[in-house]
Structure formats: C-alpha cells, structure tokens
Amino acid sequence: MSFTAIQLRISYSGIRCLLAGLVLGALLSACASPPPGGVQVLDRNNRAAQAAQRRPVTQGQYRVQRGDTLYSIAFRFGWDWKALAARNGIAAPYLIRVGQVIRFDGQPGSRAPVVASAPVATPVPVRPPITSTQTTPARPPATPQKPPKVVQATTPMQPVQRSAGGWAWPTNGAVIGRFSSNGSLNKGIDIAGDLGQPVSAASDGSVVYAGSGLRGYGELVIIKHSDTYVSAYGHNRRLLVQEGQKVKAGQTIAEMGSTGTDRVKLHFEIRRQGKPVDPLQYLPRR
Structure with a gap:
C-alpha cells in the first residue's frame, strides 16, 4: 500500500471520529437543555424542586372525620399545627369536632373543592311553624367538648442515650431506609x-x-414535643398509649409491626414546624 493511500485512510478515520464527537456533543447538549415549552426536568438534588415538594397543601378544604385531631390533619397535609390552627381560627386547647371544615386556603367564603369529607347526612324536611298556643320545650344547651385529661403514661421505661438536643433512638435495629429531602420519597x-x-x-x-x-x-403514634417539634412512629402492631398522655424519652409507646407495609419495621419521622427533617441529624450517633 502506498504512503498516499495510508494518509488518506488516516484522514478518513479522523473525520469519522470528529463527526461522531460532534453528534454526541449535540445529543448531550439537547439532553441538558430544557424541552420545548420551557419545562425543565429537575433532579432530586435541585433545591427548588425540594422546596416545591415540601410545600403544604394550600387549596381546598378537609372535613373532620371521627378519630382526627388537629395534629394528625396538619401532619397529613404538610402543615405546622400552629399555622393551621391560626388559619382556621382554632384557639387552645385546639379541639375540633366531626364534620368541621378545615380550610387550607384561608378563604371561608370561597367554594374550594373538598380534599376529603365525611358522608353527607340525608336532608330532613322542615316542619311548618307551630301556630297553637303550645310552646315547644327549649333544647338544653350543647355540652362543650372537654379537652382530654392529661395523665402520665404508665408503660415501661427503656434506658436510652440522648443526644445534645435531647433525642433518643426510638428502637434498636439497623436503619434500612434513609431520609430523602425529596418530599415524594421517604420523609423519615x-x-x-x-x-x-x-x-x-x-x-x-x-x-x-x-x-x-x-x-x-398503619398503626401510628404522633407525639408533640414542643411548639416546634413533633415525632411520628408508624407501622406498629399494637399501640400502648392514648391521646392526651404524657411520655418520657425511652418510655414504651407501641410494639413494632408491619401494619400498612410489607415487612416488620418502624417508620420514624421528626417534623420541625410541620416540615420533615432528617432524624439522623437529631439522634445520637451509634
């Protein structure tokens, strides 16, 4: 083969490599650029995406159902319980009643869609007014709902080691699922x-x-520690405490189980002003 032929073959090979590089660069540039319409796919480390995922529900309303508390509603919809109480004019001791509407948009006169509601009662026909001289006995005034009596729980105490902030591990065992800052993933x-x-x-x-x-x-316990912090303990087999009871760090509140999940484990969350935070940043190091 002549020297000129070798040069031509080398040049042709170089051109092919150059073209391949240009095509690859164009593809990578297209992947990095926002798609048509200005919509950009945000990765899990993007702070703006994380903030959007953690925002509380701000539209619609929720109708209180049996078993709800203000704290469980706030927990479910990503609110700080104090802020939700203020939004709905609920004063201490923050009692709610079945059928009460909890609004998230702060507009009591608007017709926002109901996020969840209790069954609607069947309308009762209105009776005509009484025209005789007989008077209808007045109904006794409704008894105001009393706050639950606060008592100290009597369940066993476990010896625990606390962090500088006063937190202790809720149970023994390996961590098999870590906190994710993306609100759509693990909140604890x-x-x-x-x-x-x-x-x-x-x-x-x-x-x-x-x-x-x-x-x-599953079977869930939520504990209020202060006006700032609450913690949650999910998937228990059996709950050993009741609403209104006081507990100490290390005091048994439940038995580990698999309710609402596919294996035996404890799901543990810490929320600061309604927002999930990484529990490992609060618990003592092992």
Whole structure:
C-alpha cells in the first residue's frame, strides 16, 4: 500500500471520529437543555424542586372525620399545627369536632373543592311553624367538648442515650431506609426489628394522635414535643398509649409491626414546624 493511500485512510478515520464527537456533543447538549415549552426536568438534588415538594397543601378544604385531631390533619397535609390552627381560627386547647371544615386556603367564603369529607347526612324536611298556643320545650344547651385529661403514661421505661438536643433512638435495629429531602420519597427513616419489639418515645412530650387513620402509616403514634417539634412512629402492631398522655424519652409507646407495609419495621419521622427533617441529624450517633 502506498504512503498516499495510508494518509488518506488516516484522514478518513479522523473525520469519522470528529463527526461522531460532534453528534454526541449535540445529543448531550439537547439532553441538558430544557424541552420545548420551557419545562425543565429537575433532579432530586435541585433545591427548588425540594422546596416545591415540601410545600403544604394550600387549596381546598378537609372535613373532620371521627378519630382526627388537629395534629394528625396538619401532619397529613404538610402543615405546622400552629399555622393551621391560626388559619382556621382554632384557639387552645385546639379541639375540633366531626364534620368541621378545615380550610387550607384561608378563604371561608370561597367554594374550594373538598380534599376529603365525611358522608353527607340525608336532608330532613322542615316542619311548618307551630301556630297553637303550645310552646315547644327549649333544647338544653350543647355540652362543650372537654379537652382530654392529661395523665402520665404508665408503660415501661427503656434506658436510652440522648443526644445534645435531647433525642433518643426510638428502637434498636439497623436503619434500612434513609431520609430523602425529596418530599415524594421517604420523609423519615425505617428501622428493622422483630415483631412485637418495643418502640419508645424519642423525647419527652404528649401523645396527640394514636390510631390508623393516616393512609400509608398503619398503626401510628404522633407525639408533640414542643411548639416546634413533633415525632411520628408508624407501622406498629399494637399501640400502648392514648391521646392526651404524657411520655418520657425511652418510655414504651407501641410494639413494632408491619401494619400498612410489607415487612416488620418502624417508620420514624421528626417534623420541625410541620416540615420533615432528617432524624439522623437529631439522634445520637451509634
């Protein structure tokens, strides 16, 4: 083969490599650019996307159902309980009643869609007014709802090690699911364990919810620790405390289970002013 032929072959090969590089560069540029319409796909590390995922529901309303508390509603819809109470004019001790409408948009006169509601009662026909001289006995005034009596729980205490902020691990076991800052993923951590294993309060506080009304959490306990922090303990087999009871860090509140999930584990969350935070940043290091 002549020297000229070798040069031509090398030049042709170089041109092919150059063209391939240009095509690849164009493809990568197209992937990095926003698609038509100005919509950009945000990755999980994008702070704007994270903030959007963590925003509370700000449209519509919710009709209180049996078993709800203000704290469980705030927890479900991503609100700080104080802010939700203020938005709806609910004063201390923050009692709500079945059928009461909790608004998220702050517009009591608007006709916003109902996020969830209790069954609507069948209308009752209105009777004509009484024209005789007989008087209808007045109904006794409705008894105001009393706040639950606050008592100290009597369940067993577990020895615990607290962090500088006063938090303790709610149970023993390996962390099998970590917190994700993307609100659509894990809002806490998952801890593996055995069926019936004790679950304890992570800090001092009072039980503000104990039940199974929040989808995806199974048998759930929510503890209010202060005006800033609440913690949640999900997927339990059995709850050992009731709403209104005070608990100490390390005090048993439930037995670990698999309600609402596919394996035995504890789902544990800490929320600061209604927003999920990484529990591992609060718990003592192991």
